[in-house]
Amino acid sequence: MDNRRIVQLIDSLAVGGAEKVAVNLANLLVENNLSYLCSTRNSGPLQNIVSEEVQYLSLNKKSTFDLNTIVKFKKWLKKHKIELIHAHGTSYFFAVLVKLLYPKIKIVWHDHNGDRVNTSRMKKMMLQFCSLFFCSIIAVNEELASWHRKKLYCKRVFQINNFVTQKSNFKRETNLKGLDDKRIICLANLRKEKDHFNLVKAFKVVNESNKDWTLHLIGEDKDDLYSKELKKLIKELNLQNVIHIYGSKTDIENILEQGTLGVLSSKSEGLPMALLEYGLYQLGVITTNVGECSKVLNGFGNVVPAQNSEQLAQGIIKSIENTQYLEKQRIAYHKQVINEFSAEAVNNKLELIYQGC
Numbered sequence: 001m002d003n004r005r006i007v008q009l010i011d012s013l014a015v016g017g018a019e020k021v022a023v024n025l026a027n028l029l030v031e032n033n034l035s036y037l038c039s040t041r042n043s044g045p046l047q048n049i050v051s052e053e054v055q056y057l058s059l060n061k062k063s064t065f066d067l068n069t070i071v072k073f074k075k076w077l078k079k080h081k082i083e084l085i086h087a088h089g090t091s092y093f094f095a096v097l098v099k100l101l102y103p104k105i106k107i108v109w110h111d112h113n114g115d116r117v118n119t120s121r122m123k124k125m126m127l128q129f130c131s132l133f134f135c136s137i138i139a140v141n142e143e144l145a146s147w148h149r150k151k152l153y154c155k156r157v158f159q160i161n162n163f164v165t166q167k168s169n170f171k172r173e174t175n176l177k178g179l180d181d182k183r184i185i186c187l188a189n190l191r192k193e194k195d196h197f198n199l200v201k202a203f204k205v206v207n208e209s210n211k212d213w214t215l216h217l218i219g220e221d222k223d224d225l226y227s228k229e230l231k232k233l234i235k236e237l238n239l240q241n242v243i244h245i246y247g248s249k250t251d252i253e254n255i256l257e258q259g260t261l262g263v264l265s266s267k268s269e270g271l272p273m274a275l276l277e278y279g280l281y282q283l284g285v286i287t288t289n290v291g292e293c294s295k296v297l298n299g300f301g302n303v304v305p306a307q308n309s310e311q312l313a314q315g316i317i318k319s320i321e322n323t324q325y326l327e328k329q330r331i332a333y334h335k336q337v338i339n340e341f342s343a344e345a346v347n348n349k350l351e352l353i354y355q356g357c
Contacts, residue, residue: 006084008029009085009091012040012043013050024343027049036055036057037055041060045250070094087109089111092134107134108138110138114141114143124151128151138160158349162271163345178213178216183258184316186215187273188266192226196265198288202312203215204239256283257281261283262286266290266306269293275297279341282334284326286304288304288312297333
């Protein structure tokens with residue numbers, strides 16, 4: 001990696017896919033040069049996994065056009081002689097506002113939103129304007145990269161896989177309920193794109209023939225309408241003793257070591273970090289066929305249509321009832337993740353992208 005100073009920019013350090021990638025990249029880059037991380041709005045649980053060698057700033061931005069925060073960030077960039085902002089997700093807009101005051105700064109935008117192709121006309125126009133200020137765009141899957149090439153004005157568009165790293169000394173805070181070797185884990189914040197309703201309906205079918213299996217939902221719970229309706233459905237289906245909601249957790253490695261199966265029931269995805277983390281910790285995988293999920297699994301798991309609870313249930317049951325099949329899938333997918341989604345492969349691609357700016 002060249003010796004330029006780069007900051008990873010993200011809205012917050014809440015537990016989520018884009019946030020985890022930003023932290024992972026900041027930790028990765030510290031091996032080669034000074035590394036920086038900034039959250040525009042607030043910090044969050046993921047601050048606990050930021051390397052001590054990464055210089056971190058939380059701006060506590062109060063509004064979209066918070067001039068004081070923009071000026072504060074500009075001064076911080078100049079103080080640390082940072083030359084490039086690697087903006088993740090919606091933080092691209094803040095990065096552009098900073099560039100208007102500090103034109104010499106470069107921006108690489110990293111888009112994690114697998115549903116970007118369905119963005120509204122107004123948001124697309126805003127994104128098109130902002131793309132005039134990007135030196136490069138990174139997309140998490142090829143469909144997304146193709147959309148950027150066609151719709152936006154920045155023509156340096158790259159596709160880079162998300163990546164995962166395994167820790168040997170992780171925290172052990174969360175103890176999952178249920179029986180060992182009979183736990184299904186879903187790592188997904190409680191929001192509509194993740195379609196937990198589909199999963200709960202599927203698990204009702206699973207539970208009819210597999211009473212001793214439990215489902216564990218790990219992810220941010222805002223206690224909003226989606227969350228309330230989901231909990232209502234769980235109660236209506238009389239599943240409250242076998243479906244457990246834990247909220248946001250940072251000891252994900254510990255949680256995954258307690259699981260047997262990992263499931264995603266999303267309506268849309270880019271390249272979900274959860275899918276890679278399932279493979280890293282040797283869980284059997286069942287996922288809906290959205291984004292890069294099928295490509296990532298490469299046949300080493302069960303892929304079912306989105307928004308089809310019956311087929312999702314059958315995919316889960318297949319893994320539960322055929323232990324020999326499940327064991328082969330777990331081992332093969334683990335090797336796939338180690339070989340294809342390593343930090344080393346991402347580091348090499350990033351170096352080329354950064355050097356081109």
